[in-house]
Amino acid sequence: MSKPIVAIVGRPNVGKSTLFNVLAGEKISIVEDTPGVTRDRIYADVTWLKYDFTIIDTGGIEPESDDEILKHMRTQAQIAIDTADVILFVVDVKQGLVDDDHKVANMLRKARKPVILVVNKVDNFDKLEMDVFEFYNLGLGEPRPVSSASKLGLGDMLDVVVENFPPNMKDEEDDEIPKIAIIGKPNVGKSSLINKILGEERVIVSNIAGTTRDAVDTLVKYNKKDFVFIDTAGLRRKSKIKETLERYSIIRTVAAIERADVAILIIDAEEGITEQDAKIAGIAHERGKGAIIAVNKWDAIEKNDKTMNRFIENIEDKLTYMLYAPKIFISAHTGQRLNRLFEMIEMVIQNQALRVATGPLNDILYEAMALNQPPSDKGKRLKIYYMTQVSIKPPTFVIFVNDKELMHFSYTRYIENKVRESFGFKGTPIHFIVRERKEK
Structure with missing residues (x-):
């Protein structure tokens, strides 16, 4: 919603x-x-x-x-x-x-x-x-x-x-059709990608009238499944006078991400990943949306067997908080890997709505604590009693502890990694809420 x-x-x-x-x-x-x-x-x-x-x-x-x-x-x-x-x-x-x-x-x-x-x-x-x-x-x-x-x-x-x-x-009921926002800087090929998808023989397109927001929504049917694509027409690049104002053009992207279930961040293969890409990715991450990183114009790059891995390393260096986002190398121009992109979208949508039962979740938690003891401070040790999943989109977990102050960011990150190792959650951020429970 x-x-x-x-x-x-x-x-x-x-x-x-x-x-x-x-x-x-x-x-x-x-x-x-x-x-x-x-x-x-x-x-x-x-x-x-x-x-x-x-x-x-x-x-x-x-x-x-x-x-x-x-x-x-x-x-x-x-x-x-x-x-x-x-x-x-x-x-x-x-x-x-x-x-x-x-x-x-x-x-x-x-x-x-x-x-x-x-x-x-x-x-x-x-x-x-x-x-x-x-x-x-x-x-x-x-x-x-x-x-x-x-x-x-x-x-x-x-x-x-x-x-x-x-x-x-x-009290808007979530409609069932997944919404996909295509986000990224200007001229990375967002509109070309949407046009290519719309031009596919297997796609049935209808424009959605009456969308009040500043984005263009298109209903796409691909392999008998419906998707709504939101095109954001891009963030403007800085120029001399626009330094102080560039941030306002983020408004469109925020509005589109807000409405989406999954954000596809388009990166220009020829330019590599930039500061502004990282900024836009941060908005999707912060808002708990599913994310896919699509490197466009891949057909224009001179490649050898190491090019792709180097590119992936570079993305992961800049987007350390978003390692969960799957990466795909595409060409909006030739339509390369479009069908793979749709498979990815479906996977991310499923993972956004994944629920894990409390039993298996706590098995993972206790195993994680056995492998790596919770931190302590001034002689007081963090105790984690249990955790449970409270919502989806993004999957959100509450962890009950004896003292919130002792739950360091790094330990939460460690538990997140263990949960991901066991249950996947590829393509979606997962959120943790730490609650204190006084010892009986």
Whole structure:
């Protein structure tokens, strides 16, 4: 099921990032070795009541600017607005209503999305009540007073946010058709791959109307099985002025990955694996999606018997946290190994939904502990009582221990490796939740 997306927009310096950081709270947890997941995160997951959603911070919109950077920011904010299900429009009570707020409001009206008008920096409602009411003039309904810095009014605001989610997202039943996102940098052959798949004799294609998001969905029938392919039209590459803004184009990829079951990361064989590839892979990994790494344009490479192994080593060096992802060498141009790609997709989908019974799981756990004793600290040793699988997509396990602090990242990784040795889980990340249980 895909999470709703909430975009935070507004002029520069109205406190959007402060609001973003408060909502993201401590949620911006960085897996120790996931690259490219930096502090300048522009998206984060938020849970409110029983809803999970993703928030995106869009940088300031300057409606009338000729400055290249600001122009580009406006484009990126527009992507976020098109991608979002709900928009938080932030204004500043201290600066009052300014002309540019009206211009942003007009831009938002065209989007025909639910817009929630958030008046920030209201640290005393009684004193600033009249100043808040002034924002009724924007014609966007009731202004919601908050103070991001003092964390006031956020609950009421979030109540309104979740009320505005599209009805099918509130309790959307997972439809059975697997969704496959084709992700990667620009010009690596994402669209060519999709076109090649669509051009196969064995494929029956129908376009899906009414997909609101910024990606193109195509229903594909291959060997009597249905798949939905999501084409993300790629992340833009940095150029001189776009340094600070490149991150916004990640929004499309995040939205597509969010909706997918499996992400196929396309890497250009001629270029090798780059920093940006690693960044995009990190998003799929972090979001717990199945992953396949497809090296495209393989037909264009001079090869000997060592070329492929060297390429695989290089990928694994850069994506150490993603060793579970199977790799395949393809050519979107010639259609080389397309049938193998579909076999891989099916395998990953099955592994994402694999459930392991508690008995065999704990046999593996106790064997692992016998081979490699749990760590201890200051004379206190970690005790692991048992573990059990609590969910799928991605497979998620709860491990019960005497003291959470003693469960080091490296020991969790060790147990993960043992679980993978026994049950496979190829192509899917697996998550562990460590819970403390007081000794009886």
